[in-house]
Amino acid sequence: GAVVSQHPSWVICKSGTSVKIECRSLDFQATTMFWYRQFPKQSLMLMATSNEGSKATYEQGVEKDKFLINHASLTLSTLTVTSAHPEDSSFYICSAPVTPTNEKLFFGSGTQLSVL
Amino acid sequence: SQQGEEDPQALSIQEGENATMNCSYKTSINNLQWYRQNSGRGLVHLILIRSNEREKHSGRLRVTLDTSKKSSSLLITASRAADTASYFCATDVGNNRLAFGKGNQVVVIP
Numbered sequence: 001g002a003v004v005s006q007h008p009s010w011v012i013c014k015s016g017t018s019v020k021i022e023c024r025s026l027d028f029q030a031t032t033m034f035w036y037r038q039f040p041k042q043s044l045m046l047m048a049t050s051n052e053g054s055k056a057t058y059e060q061g062v063e064k065d066k067f068l069i070n071h072a073s074l075t076l077s078t079l080t081v082t083s084a085h086p087e088d089s090s091f092y093i094c095s096a097p098v099t100p101t102n103e104k105l106f107f108g109s110g111t112q113l114s115v116l
Numbered sequence: 117s118q119q120g121e122e123d124p125q126a127l128s129i130q131e132g133e134n135a136t137m138n139c140s141y142k143t144s145i146n147n148l149q150w151y152r153q154n155s156g157r158g159l160v161h162l163i164l165i166r167s168n169e170r171e172k173h174s175g176r177l178r179v180t181l182d183t184s185k186k187s188s189s190l191l192i193t194a195s196r197a198a199d200t201a202s203y204f205c206a207t208d209v210g211n212n213r214l215a216f217g218k219g220n221q222v223v224v225i226p
Contacts, residue, residue, distance in 0.1 A: 006158070032212065043204065044159075044216040057211075093158050097212055103147055105214060107158035 002028050002098045006108025013084055014116055021079045021111045023050075023094030029074035030096035034105065035067075038091040050077040050094075084115040126221040135192040137220040139205035140185075146208055148181055150190050153202045153219070162190075162203075197226045 003026040013019050023033055031052045036044040048069055049057040056069035068080040081088050091112050095105040129135055147166045151159040165172045165181045172179045178191040192199055202221045206214040
């Protein structure tokens, strides 16, 4: 099956710093990727749709200046949590469909962010 | 917006038993998907059922869909310890965006 690689797996940072999370499609090209956020023992919340070569589309209530998304190539999307605060601590997961019309998503392994 | 919603149960069953979990949703759908998540990991796609299908099988998985009741169920037969995970249903909310339900945590005791 298609592989989505997410890096890093976990990161600890100080409050006020920025953290970048990478999501790569290893064996397919992803014009679209999705970023989700998950709190412990809760469901996934869709944050934004990352579009290759254009601006990301953010879900209602998600601060685009806080969560910067860049999709500069067909295999890489990045999520940068800017000026992180403890409330940003969460599990962040990216996903991508293997083709634009394919409903099935392949997920990265997630990034656990802890902001001190 | 979150659409798919499971009964937020935690199931604890013995290996070999069947596990059933349910999901309800609110609006019209083209399809409904089930995913599995092992603790601290990403999600793995299990099965997709389209709105014109009532039942679908994949190995030990059986999914039903009742569009009149806006509900779906996932049955795992002859459970194994490796089936221990959280299971989520998801519905398409447009542009291939998926909204996930709350999830069911299943623990299979060897």
